[in-house]
Amino acid sequence: MLAFLSTGLAACFWLQSCAKAPSVANQSSDKLQGKLVLTGSSTVAPLASEIAKRYETQHPGVRIDVQSGGSSRGVADARQGVADIGMVSRSLKDNEKDLQAFTIAKDGISVIVNKNNPVKSLSDKQIVDIYNDKINNWEQVGGKDAPITVVNKAEGRSTLELFASHFKLETKNIKADVVIGDNEQGIKTVAGNPNAVGYVSIGSGEYAATHNTPIKLLPVEGVEASIANVSKGTFPISRPLNLVTKTTPTGLSKNFIDFASSQSVQDIVKEQYFVPVTK
Incomplete structure (x- = not known):
């Protein structure tokens, strides 16, 4: 009988604990921590910087370092792992299709x-x-x-x-x-x-x-x-503004790219005189 009560109490305690514990999916995203380095296009850099400021405000444990230097640098740094995310103000070339590209605006x-x-x-x-x-x-x-x-x-x-x-x-x-x-x-x-x-x-x-x-x-x-x-779509010279990664992004990189591609930053895109991407 004592053994039964002990087991029952333990089960009850365990069930109560589970009921109180939040799932990973429901945990507040302000728990995100770490640093991201973005390098590349000088066209994308000011936009990425403004998006990064808002992201850091929402996630105090995250720091984002944005550096320009041209789209070629963005491609090279992403490939070599020097940067977490490259910035490229054009479509990827055929010999760059090993990278993943995510359009955040048009120009x-x-x-x-x-x-x-x-x-x-x-x-x-x-x-x-x-x-x-x-x-x-x-x-x-x-x-x-x-x-x-x-x-x-x-x-x-x-x-x-x-x-x-x-x-x-x-x-x-x-x-x-x-x-x-x-x-x-x-x-x-x-x-x-x-x-x-x-x-x-x-x-x-x-x-x-x-x-x-x-x-x-x-x-x-x-x-x-x-x-x-x-x-x-009537202007003859237009281009996508992309964030690129070496592999399919995960963790902090994915979270930031999802944020930068979302409607939450369309006001920033417009303030920077770019065209938001509708999905």
Whole structure:
């Protein structure tokens, strides 16, 4: 009888404990701890940084280090395990399909000139000829008599790759006067030089142009360069903004990628002048 009571009490105690213990699925996600390193695209980096700030606020035990350096760095670092997550502002190439890609927003690429430049548009051929140094004075395309300062992106930048691909430019034939890294450098260079021409993320360019930076975005193939047209799918040069991993993400990496791809951050995506991804 005592043995029965002892067993019964133990069973009761065990059942009560189980009833009180929360399942793993129901445990508060603020228990997440650790550090993530993201490297790569300078277009994605500011967006990822803002998303990371919100994520860290919700998960105080997590720290996220975001570093730029170009999409090529994002691919290489993710492959080599130097970064937990790479940032790539384009679709993965055929020889990069060993990686996993997760789109968090969409963007376009726009040609920019100084706000005081009277030129309102350039044809595809004119852009090609400018970057190949066949046209080197603004007067040749309806502007003032002034030499054109050609601003180009550094190798390894996906913006350069997409720009060259769209205009069928051989990067080795581009004659640049100034070589820049991130979008901010390109915008500052064109804003400070009335004779400069460059190309940047539409998101970065539109934000700058609407926040008193003296640049303007030129249309491509007659389509206004705007986030609205990227959203509609009518702008000719658009691209996905991706987070990439070496293998299928798990744990903290998966949790952050899921968060960065969710509706919880669409306000941040819009504030950064990118197009949210609807799922």
